[in-house]
Amino acid sequence: MSRIKDLQKNLFGGTTSNVRQFGMIFTLVAIVLLFEIWTGGLTLTSGNLIAVVSQYSYILILAIGMLMVIVAGHIDLSVGSVAAFTGIVVAKAMQEFSIPWPLGIALGLAVGAVIGAWQGFWVAYVGVPAFIVTLAGMLLFRGGNQYIGNADTVPVLDGFRTIGAGFLPEVGPDTGYNNLTLLLGLAACLGVVWREWKTRQTRRTMNADVAPMWITVLRLAVMLGVIVFATLRFASGRVGTSLPISGIILIVLVLGYSYYTRHTIGGRHIYAVGGNARAAELSGVKLKRVNFLVMMNMSVLAALAGMIFVARSSASGPQDGLSWELDAIAAVFIGGAAVSGGLGTISGSIVGGLVMALLNNGLQLEGVGSDMVQIIKGLVLLLAVAFDVYNKSQDRFSIIGSLMRPFSRGAPTAPAGEPRPAPDSDKARVAG
């Protein structure tokens, strides 16, 4: 009995149980298994996994920026338009002025930064709500895209296509797998083991409860199993395909931004501003600067996502990036961020984004029409957030919790004299 309690407590969240996080991962696994069975094993094939990554990486990149925007208490509706605008500017620049593609990428990021500075200025220094600023931006940059591109499609250079349609190259001896992907997988395994060891060390120095050894081992086994499985699948794709470059960009961004939001002063300030802006200001946080940077960062990531999309579809068109903002926002909220700001994690948003992506993908594999796909996605978003709201209003009662209850009888529950605002510590540590 106590083992199951330990498991529930430690498997997914370092030390504190985090029903939400657990629920999301649980949902993700359930969706994968469901579709794996339903599609007769199509979901987890190399080809499909590679397709999912290259098809959804730009949405997940947007979700990273959106998480920070939402945590800071704002919203960004303009990301799709900004992505499309950047795409057309870069495509045009390469076509008309034949600038080399690396310069094109730099140009795209610069365009994102300028747009971000524009929006950040209105939000942070003038005080216009981000909803309005980015609603305006949505129109502005959509129009800008069509103005520059004459509402036409502009093709891009082959070199540029690498970031959206490229894969890790084949190097070294012929092992039957993509060697670089294997190396990456190995690095990931080592990283996970090292992190686990580090966490144990840290908690020991803090005299905090250290998870029992068997939990650590079990958790490592699960994580390593997933990594090894994914590595082999990605490495054994059709010749010439492997882990997409866009997937690598995504992984780098996720690691970087997770670290930033969890471990640095700058990241802490974003949560502080979203949690209580006035209190943050009176604690010396430069409110305007944080808001400015968060909005600017979002546009830079939107520009990057736009370029990846253009590279993948090999041309920039007027319909690029339509309703991306909604996908990104949905991913963040499914991933457990609070509508009022101050709560949420990068890893949660990525899991939320993956839930949406795999749902989409699985339904498409089954030949479900886009009408039904939208209906189902809408319901998933609604239910995920409703689950959260209900969870809060019931002092920690949760569907997952009640599922687990038969196993955890006798377990002391956290005192909850006051209704808790939310799982309070998920931003500090999350298995990610």
Add this chain to the structure above:
Amino acid sequence: MTHDPALLEMRSITKTFPGVTALADVNLAVRAGEIHAICGENGAGKSTLMKVLSGVYPHGTYTGDIVYQGEEVRFHDIRASERAGIVIIHQELALVPGMSITENIFLGNEPRRRGAIDWKAAQRRALELMEQVGLQEDPDTLIKDIGIGKQQLVEIAKAFAKDVKLLILDEPTAALNEADSQHLLDLLRGFRERGITSIIISHKLNEIEAVADSITILRDGRTIESLDVKADGVNEDRIVRGMVGRELSSRFPDHLPDIGEVFFEVRDWTVRHPNSAERLVCKGSSFHVRRGEIVGFAGLMGAGRTELAMSLFGRSYGVYLSGTVVKDGEEIQLRSVADAIRHGLAYVSEDRKAIGLNLIDDIKTSMVAAKLQKISTYGVIDPVGEYRAAEEYRKNLKIKTPSVDEGVMKLSGGNQQKVVLAKWMFTDPDLLILDEPTRGIDVGAKYEIYGIIQRLADQGKGVIVISSELPELIGLCDRVYTMFEGAITGDVPRRDATPELLMKQMTSMKKTPTP
């Protein structure tokens, strides 16, 4: 009064939350037509009991019986209890700032005529109700344009509009100044004459002693005792004893001040209101603080104490016009909060929930929030350093929590206040400005906070205490400044400080020479 029948009896009320028993076998008997006070430290269960009574916690989520007007009642929501004439007025007022007095009084209870709101009748009735509560205002005035004292009266008028039989007031005078509090208490006495029963929850024991007929004391979710004020000869000390379970020999810890030289000086500080160019909130204020000195700021609501403090603290309030700050013999610039923190200033705000804390944070995150650099290298926060710092303050300040990983939301007011103090002590300040440091916290925690303040002074720091409670200023401070309408009107050393003298200077422009 003993012949009066019981209007309300709550019998053996037990309410548990997962893992905590908030109320254990609590009994409360309120006689018709009396003013009944409920006393207890924060976390004793007063608010929970009232939530059970008013149906916020519906029947079935607690055990025990509620007998009201001789019948057992089972309220399933607040509307049900209001229909029975039980109206609760919370500490945080539930008024819509952008609506008029009339609109607020009848919100959710609008008089109708043929389906539409009958504003004429509402207006007429509003005037009657306002008359009853002694509120002289145009009923079309917006709530945001009247002071908190009058807002309180609007709440009561609103309760009357619902035909109240039992009025429950939760900390009604916490945010009110002396005069408004007095008016409210008189009003309660007037209600008693008219047969309306009131329950009052308050930390201000002098008021309870003055107004209540009987008192029920709760401690740790249990009924400790019920006292009849007249028959039992109840006074403040008696109540305190019941609340804390021991005799508090003194309300202030003994302290021998060790005062050094002047190290912080403000000259001719002038600040105007953020929205109004003519209104000066600080008028050429000059004052100084010595090392190791606890300096009080007394003044009525609106005297400009908080405005002065916040404008000093990195221009967090109003628009700076003129004035200089000298610290350790050098003039310093305090243009931003970051500047202020760097120069060793700390400001603990009067409203810890609204602007002092991020309530969704955990304890350790809150404690280090104002000086993250201290536990960081190259912008990366060291989790071990954070934990150790938080643990140290948890132990030193005796914060009652199982772990520093807990959310601050779960703490009682006193412990939350200690977290805020820890947050600012962590910034290694030379001058701490504490704005109403003991507001809304119970007697035991107050004593501890006073001790902390004295320890800070003993470390050679200067401490400014802004408080609306004169006994607190007199008991704690080495020197007290008085303010009136943005100007400093007095500088009173401890030996001369009496409530009468301070009150006189707090209410007049002229600087009374101190004897």
